[in-house]
Amino acid sequence: QVQLVESGGGLVQAGGSLRLSCVASGALGRTFNSYAIGWFRQAPGKERDFVATISASSSGTYLADSVKGRFTISRDSAKKLVFLQMNRVKPEDTAVYYCAAGRLTTMNGANYNYWGQGTQVTVSS
Numbered sequence: 442q443v444q445l446v447e448s449g450g451g452l453v454q455a456g457g458s459l460r461l462s463c464v465a466s467g468a469l470g471r472t473f474n475s476y477a478i479g480w481f482r483q484a485p486g487k488e489r490d491f492v493a494t495i496s497a498s499s500s501g502t503y504l505a506d507s508v509k510g511r512f513t514i515s516r517d518s519a520k521k522l523v524f525l526q527m528n529r530v531k532p533e534d535t536a537v538y539y540c541a542a543g544r545l546t547t548m549n550g551a552n553y554n555y556w557g558q559g560t561q562v563t564v565s566s
Contacts, residue, residue, distance in 0.1 A: 473521040474518050492512065493508065
């Protein structure tokens with residue numbers, strides 16, 4: 442069953458902002474507060490890259506160097522939501538963005554057990 446769903450993607454001009462959301466449901470939703478949530482992205486023809494992650498307790502957040510100072514990650518545990526606020530976006534941010542849940546707060550996608558279907562973000566120049 443679907444357990445992670447991303448939303449909020451779309452077309453935005455360079456310099457603009459978007460907020461992506463990731464909501465958990467089902468069994469994952471009931472144990473949401475036990476999981477770190479990460480955001481990853483994959484551009485056409487490229488490998489999947491780490492973007493940001495937030496620990497289960499929200500005490501730790503980590504961002505890729507390429508997005509530091511522009512993106513922030515946060516979570517609303519009561520609503521089982523994680524947000525990726527994207528500011529001052531650039532054309533190179535264009536990708537499909539995925540959220541994932543895992544027991545470790547890590548930049549390594551292999552450590553995440555559950556993945557959403559992704560949401561497309563396109564930044565025009």
